[in-house]
Amino acid sequence: MNRFDYVRPATLAEAVAAGAEPGAAYLAAGTNLVDLMKTGAARPDLLVDITHLPGLAAIDPLPDGGVRIGAMVRNADLAHDAHFAHQFPAVAEALLAGASAQLRNAATVGGNLMQRTRCRYFQDPASACNRREPGSGCPAHGGEARSHAILGFSDACIATHASDLCVPLVGLDAVVEIDGPAGRREVPLDAFHLLPGDTPERETMLARGDLVTALRLPGTAAAFRAHARYLKLRERTSFAFALVSAAAMLQIEDGTITAARIALGGVAAKPWRARAAEAVLADAAPEAPAFARAAEAALADARPAGGNGFKIDLAKRVVERALALAAAGTPARVPALPASVFAPAGDPAHA
Amino acid sequence: MTHTIRLSINGTPGDIALDDPRVTLLDLLRERLGLTGSKKGCDRGQCGACTVLVDGRRINACLALAVSLDGAEVATIEGLADGDRLHPVQEAFIAHDGMQCGFCTPGQIMSAVGLIAEGQAGDERERIREGMSGNICRCGAYAGIVDAVLDARRILAEAERKVRA
Numbered sequence: 175m176n177r178f179d180y181v182r183p184a185t186l187a188e189a190v191a192a193g194a195e196p197g198a199a200y201l202a203a204g205t206n207l208v209d210l211m212k213t214g215a216a217r218p219d220l221l222v223d224i225t226h227l228p229g230l231a232a233i234d235p236l237p238d239g240g241v242r243i244g245a246m247v248r249n250a251d252l253a254h255d256a257h258f259a260h261q262f263p264a265v266a267e268a269l270l271a272g273a274s275a276q277l278r279n280a281a282t283v284g285g286n287l288m289q290r291t292r293c294r295y296f297q298d299p300a301s302a303c304n305r306r307e308p309g310s311g312c313p314a315h316g317g318e319a320r321s322h323a324i325l326g327f328s329d330a331c332i333a334t335h336a337s338d339l340c341v342p343l344v345g346l347d348a349v350v351e352i353d354g355p356a357g358r359r360e361v362p363l364d365a366f367h368l369l370p371g372d373t374p375e376r377e378t379m380l381a382r383g384d385l386v387t388a389l390r391l392p393g394t395a396a397a398f399r400a401h402a403r404y405l406k407l408r409e410r411t412s413f414a415f416a417l418v419s420a421a422a423m424l425q426i427e428d429g430t431i432t433a434a435r436i437a438l439g440g441v442a443a444k445p446w447r448a449r450a451a452e453a454v455l456a457d458a459a460p461e462a463p464a465f466a467r468a469a470e471a472a473l474a475d476a477r478p479a480g481g482n483g484f485k486i487d488l489a490k491r492v493v494e495r496a497l498a499l500a501a502a503g504t505p506a507r508v509p510a511l512p513a514s515v516f517a518p519a520g521d522p523a524h525a
Numbered sequence: 526m527t528h529t530i531r532l533s534i535n536g537t538p539g540d541i542a543l544d545d546p547r548v549t550l551l552d553l554l555r556e557r558l559g560l561t562g563s564k565k566g567c568d569r570g571q572c573g574a575c576t577v578l579v580d581g582r583r584i585n586a587c588l589a590l591a592v593s594l595d596g597a598e599v600a601t602i603e604g605l606a607d608g609d610r611l612h613p614v615q616e617a618f619i620a621h622d623g624m625q626c627g628f629c630t631p632g633q634i635m636s637a638v639g640l641i642a643e644g645q646a647g648d649e650r651e652r653i654r655e656g657m658s659g660n661i662c663r664c665g666a667y668a669g670i671v672d673a674v675l676d677a678r679r680i681l682a683e684a685e686r687k688v689r690a
Contacts, residue, residue: 180528180546180592201593208549208588209569221546223593250582254645274659275640277570279582280589412658510651 175211182223186230186353186387192222194355194383200224202246203280205273206289214299215306216290230284230387233258239393242351245284245386249339250275252283253508262395263504264342264402264421271406271513272338274413284386287340287350287366290377291333291443292415294318304330305374319480321417324473324489326442331374332479333443335367338513340445342404342421345437346395354384363389367444377443398423398435402504405496406439406513407488416440418489419513422496424460431455431464436472436497441489448472451493460501462494469493530595534558535604543592550594551575551586554601562602562631566661573660576632576639577601583639585659602631605638613684614638617677618670625664636660637674641681648675 180201183189193200197219201207210216224230230246233255241258252258253269273281295301295313302311314322314332322332340363348363361379368376380386401424408414419439425432434455438446451472458464469490476486495515509517528543534554541553551568554560554577566574568587575586578600605612614637617623624630636657646652653674654667662670 175547178546179526180590182593182595201590203588204590204593205570205585205588208590212568221590225593226595250643254643274573275643275656276573276576276583276585276636276659277588279639280584412655510649511655 176214176217176219178211178218179220180223181220182226184227186227186385189222189224189227190354190383190385192220193385195220198222198383200288200385202282202285203248205277205281206285210290210297213297215297224385225282236390236393239396240391243283243389243391245282245388247283248279249273249281249283249286250278253278259508261399262342262346262391262402263399263508264404264423264500265339265346265391267508267512268338268342268404268406268419268421270508271404271419283339283389286337287363287386287389288378289335289337292336293322293333296333305333305370305377308373308375314480316480319482321415321440321485322479322482323442324476324478324482324485325438325446326369326444327479328370328372328374330372331370331443333370333374334440335442335444336415336440337445338404338406338416338419338439340367341419341437341439342402342423343389343391344445344447345421345423345435346391346398348395349390349392350386351388351390352380352384353387354381356381356384358387360390363445364447370443374443397425397433400504401426401500403496403499404513405492405499405515407492407515411511411514411516418485418492420489420492420496422493422500424455424497424500426460426501429459431458431460434468436468436493438472438489438493441476441485448493450474455497460497462498465494465497465501466490468497528592530592532591532594532596533598534560535600541591546590546592548591549587550577550579550589550591550599553591554586554599560601560603563635564628564631566629566632571661572629572632573636574629574632576635576660578635578639581639581642583636600635600638602635605634612638613680614641614673614677617673617680621669621672621676622666623669623673624662624666629660629662629664633657633660633662633670637670637677640674641678646674646678648678650675 199218
């Protein structure tokens with residue numbers, strides 16, 4: 175690990191001032207950043223510790239039925255907040271499908287947005303990587319790309335964003351609150367992460383010194399709670415990143431889908447909202463033929479980035495199955511194996 | 526620059542001067558405080574051998590920078606027994622053969638203590654397996670580990686009922 179300076183600001187204003195210094199990085203739990211610093215893939219000159227800042231760790235219900243989640247809320251605390259899990263069950267399921275209990279106890283919601291790709295070439299400082307060192311090349315092209323992107327990638331980069339949490343959040347129109355040298359602002363989560371294009375080193379829309387302070391879900395997101403699931407296909411049942419995943423959230427009235435939200439994980443450099451698939455489901459019967467059409471629409475633009483063409487069919491099947499699970503109803507409690515393709519559908523008793 | 530932090534370790538508070546902010550909680554415990562019960566398996570947060578409780582919650586000590594934990598209460602495997610009397614989770618691991626080589630065992634036991642305190646898994650084997658998935662056992666003692674967690678949870682719940690009664 176490189177040498178670095180460490181500061182622990184007492185206020186948000188102090189933190190933002192320090193975070194705007196060249197070479198600075200914000201430190202939350204460090205579950206991703208410290209790991210990357212150990213390998214040398216990340217080499218910050220200054221760590222700005224934001225874990226002791228006041229006011230960033232609350233889960234506040236909003237008057238419209240939505241919720242504001244402070245950036246320093248720990249993943250486990252959000253997943254096990256009874257009111258939150260009841261209102262936004264697919265988000266709770268996605269949280270519990272991610273990492274391990276130890277990591278969920280430490281990792282923060284803000285840090286989850288800021289996590290870096292698990293592309294092995296990015297993680298290995300001995301490899302070239304356009305994301306880590308602009309212009310150095312992309313060995314994943316023509317290399318080991320089994321888990322890489324099938325949507326929205328470029329010649330410069332085929333990495334994916336590994337978050338589970340962000341997948342249902344982007345489907346539910348989450349908003350990111352940001353503080354920074356230019357003041358406070360907010361941006362839809364769907365516009366927060368950037369596709370690689372010619373500048374894969376720009377992973378988010380944040381400018382230097384910007385700090386994620388909170389996430390908000392609108393009250394309309396809770397209207398999907400009776401039919402909301404997350405499904406995550408991975409190479410072992412627990413404690414693995416998604417090969418592909420999907421959040422499926424429906425509103426069903428009198429046997430007809432009145433609103434649908436679909437998003438995919440593990441397929442692109444950002445959580446992937448599938449609006450074309452949502453449109454296919456409008457006014458459809460919540461049954462297999464409509465789910466198959468929606469899955470085709472969700473992956474219509476998909477193409478292999480290397481030896482990962484199999485992910486396209488897998489993603490379609492995961493979308494179809496997630497929709498079927500959502501239509502069957504949200505289980506009263508997150509299943510013992512959250513988001514697992516091996517879990518029984520559960521008892522649809524959630525209201 | 527030296528950073529002085531205050532940590533309570535196994536119930537004993539103290540000031541610790543860190544001459545380098547790179548020190549993880551795991552390296553602080555093992556290399557500077559002589560508490561070598563917490564193991565360094567992968568040092569990447571993937572194996573769970575370094576699991577300790579920080580403010581009552583199980584985390585990977587290898588991924589936490591010690592300097593950031595100023596003010597925290599840390600519990601390690603060394604503080605679990607009451608003198609010569611083993612903690613019920615330790616006794617259950619022995620009774621159910623929840624180990625073979627023993628390298629992962631301190632992390633498994635601290636993780637099990639955390640899992641039982643979290644109260645999410647109950648007596649469902651599948652929820653215990655899922656809740657313990659952050660602890661790898663390369664000897665494959667998983668069946669005994671799940672039995673031990675089930676048994677320890679029952680014993681701890683009974684003890685709590687007696688205290689309340």
